[in-house]
Amino acid sequence: MVANVNDTEKKILDAAKKIFELSGYNGARMQHIADEAGISKASLHYYFRSKENLFERIFHETMEEFMKVLSTWEDDTYKWELKLREFVVEFFNFLRTNSLLFILRELNRNPDLMNDRPKKKKIGFMSYFKNLQEKGLIQNFDLSLMYVFLHSLCSYPLINKIIFKRILMMDDARFDSFLEEYPNHVADFLILFIKQSKTKK
Amino acid sequence: MVANVNDTEKKILDAAKKIFELSGYNGARMQHIADEAGISKASLHYYFRSKENLFERIFHETMEEFMKVLSTWEDDTYKWELKLREFVVEFFNFLRTNSLLFILRELNRNPDLMNDRPKKKKIGFMSYFKNLQEKGLIQNFDLSLMYVFLHSLCSYPLINKIIFKRILMMDDARFDSFLEEYPNHVADFLILFIKQSKTKK
DNA sequence: ATTTGGTTTGACCAAATGGTCAACAAAAGT
DNA sequence: ACTTTTGTTGACCATTTGGTCAAACCAAAT
Numbered sequence: 001m002v003a004n005v006n007d008t009e010k011k012i013l014d015a016a017k018k019i020f021e022l023s024g025y026n027g028a029r030m031q032h033i034a035d036e037a038g039i040s041k042a043s044l045h046y047y048f049r050s051k052e053n054l055f056e057r058i059f060h061e062t063m064e065e066f067m068k069v070l071s072t073w074e075d076d077t078y079k080w081e082l083k084l085r086e087f088v089v090e091f092f093n094f095l096r097t098n099s100l101l102f103i104l105r106e107l108n109r110n111p112d113l114m115n116d117r118p119k120k121k122k123i124g125f126m127s128y129f130k131n132l133q134e135k136g137l138i139q140n141f142d143l144s145l146m147y148v149f150l151h152s153l154c155s156y157p158l159i160n161k162i163i164f165k166r167i168l169m170m171d172d173a174r175f176d177s178f179l180e181e182y183p184n185h186v187a188d189f190l191i192l193f194i195k196q197s198k199t200k201k
Numbered sequence: 202m203v204a205n206v207n208d209t210e211k212k213i214l215d216a217a218k219k220i221f222e223l224s225g226y227n228g229a230r231m232q233h234i235a236d237e238a239g240i241s242k243a244s245l246h247y248y249f250r251s252k253e254n255l256f257e258r259i260f261h262e263t264m265e266e267f268m269k270v271l272s273t274w275e276d277d278t279y280k281w282e283l284k285l286r287e288f289v290v291e292f293f294n295f296l297r298t299n300s301l302l303f304i305l306r307e308l309n310r311n312p313d314l315m316n317d318r319p320k321k322k323k324i325g326f327m328s329y330f331k332n333l334q335e336k337g338l339i340q341n342f343d344l345s346l347m348y349v350f351l352h353s354l355c356s357y358p359l360i361n362k363i364i365f366k367r368i369l370m371m372d373d374a375r376f377d378s379f380l381e382e383y384p385n386h387v388a389d390f391l392i393l394f395i396k397q398s399k400t401k402k
Numbered sequence: 403a404t405t406t407g408g409t410t411t412g413a414c415c416a417a418a419t420g421g422t423c424a425a426c427a428a429a430a431g432t
Numbered sequence: 433a434c435t436t437t438t439g440t441t442g443a444c445c446a447t448t449t450g451g452t453c454a455a456a457c458c459a460a461a462t
Contacts, residue, residue: 008409026227027310030450040411045451105306107363109228114367123368144369144379145386148358155361156353162308164352166315167324168345178345185346192397193390209439231420241441246421248439 011037012047017058021099025055025106059106059113062098069094073124080132084194085187087125092154092183101159125150141197149193153186212238213248218259222300226256226307260307260314263299270295274325281333285395286388288326293355293384302360326351342398350394354387 015036019028030051034041048054069091076083107113125147132138157164157179165175216237220229231252235242249255270292277284308314326348333339358365358380366376 023310024225024227024306026225029448041450042411042413042452043409046409046411049451051450101305101309104302104360104364105225108302108360109224111363114363144371145383147369148365148383149354149390151361151365152353152357153350156357157349159305159309160352160356162312162315163305164349168348170345182346182349189350189390189394192393196393230418232418242420243422243441243443244439247441250421252420 008037008039008043009047012039012044012054013058013061016054017062020055020058021102024102025051025109028055055106056113056116059103060117062103063117065098066094066100066103071124073128075128075131080129080137081191083128084190085184088150088154088187088190089183092186095155095158096179100155104159123147138194139197141194146190146193150186150190153189154183157182209238209240209244210248213240213245213255214259214262217255218263221256221259222303225303226252226310229256256307257314257317260304261318263304264318266299267295267301267304272323272325274329276329276332281330281338282392284329285391286385289351289355289388289391290384293387296356296359297380301356305360324348339395340398342395347391347394351387351391354390355384358383 012033016028016033019033019036023029023032028051030044031041033054034044037044044054048057072087072090073083078086126143129138129143129146133140133143161175164170165172168175170178213234217229217234220234220237224230224233229252231245232242234255235245238245245255249258273288273291274284279287327344330339330344330347334341334344362376365371366373369376371379
């Protein structure tokens with residue numbers, strides 16, 4: 001029986017994402033991807049002309065999802081403390097199931113991957129807090145710094161899991177329960193950071 | 202003229218570190234390493250039996266340097282705020298010239314690389330602050346959390362350079378000057394974090 | 403039943419790559 | 433001077449790997 005085209009394509013994309021994330025572009029083998037998708041290598045090449053081709057598809061789709069989560073800063077009526085906490089929790093959970101290390105590794109290998117992307121119009125985070133600053137609801141501190149803090153605190157614990165577990169002597173269960181509470185601590189911390197910040201530039 | 206053995210070995214290690222950091226284990230080519238070191242591929246194999254062999258040498262040496270910097274918490278007479286700030290600045294500058302992404306990427310590829318290592322006796326950071334807590338100089342908050350914060354804030358901006366530059370719309374010069382002041386902001390933040398922390402466990 | 407057009411695959415290929423080896427070169431003993 | 437040990441290398445090898453292709457397969461249209 002011949003599977004539906006889109007079905008096969010989906011199986012390939014799922015398999016490819018898994019293998020690329022696990023092994024990176026250079027470590028991934030077309031044969032492994034084919035095996036994982038349950039098809040022949042020749043079929044794989046029938047759907048995607050080349051490894052490069054397939055890889056770029058996966059990479060850009062992952063970036064797309066990533067950017068989508070980052071742009072959920074539409075102004076609503078929450079207090080900003082709540083909004084920030086909600087974002088941190090959501091962002092963190094997204095990162096838990098999407099390998100950011102994959103993105104970083106491949107971007108480091110080939111920075112051009114970034115240039116291929118369409119220019120992003122606006123950063124949700126930036127305009128949201130700029131707005132608060134203009135309204136005088138929070139102090140006029142450096143938003144770039146806070147952006148970097150936010151991302152660092154959310155991303156790094158997940159890509160550095162192995163080392164943290166080892167150094168903090170936590171087994172998987174302990175570390176997982178640590179991660180469970182973690183985003184709320186991050187939110188606490190960022191809120192504190194904002195509230196105590198003095199105006200400067 | 203035949204170069205000194207140790208000299209050649211050094212050239213190889215330097216070349217290998219450069220190539221491995223740039224391309225990762227799977228992306229690195231023995232020929233490239235040989236070229237970079239200015240010797241033949243056969244000579245490379247004369248000094249290091251295999252790629253795996255050479256790689257592990259580089260990996261463990263890098264880990265060693267890394268751990269050395271992390272252990273500079275010998276108790277001295279500084280106020281802890283000063284000590285912390287000094288550590289952050291030093292650690293951050295170390296990270297600027299040593300690719301941590303390399304470590305993370307390869308550890309992700311093969312977690313056993315960590316198990317090969319001799320067990321580390323003590324984490325300088327932990328005992329230093331535990332000591333302060335026992336003396337009642339700081340509150341009794343969760344040190345693991347602060348450890349993760351410290352590392353995340355120091356490490357991530359450097360391994361995520363490419364994306365941050367793009368999103369914050371900074372050119373190399375702007376981003377470099379941002380990084381110049383950065384560790385002091387991190388120190389400010391961590392000090393604030395410690396001072397306002399309530400006792401909990 | 404036959405044709406048609408898309409899908410699937412085993413077999414195969416050329417290039418790349420880690421690794422070997424015999425021969426040679428340079429130092430170091432003697 | 434000579435022998436031995438240590439370095440060095442071009443040529444070569446076996447395997448892996450991305451990619452191709454002709455033949456087979458299959459569902460739907462005729």
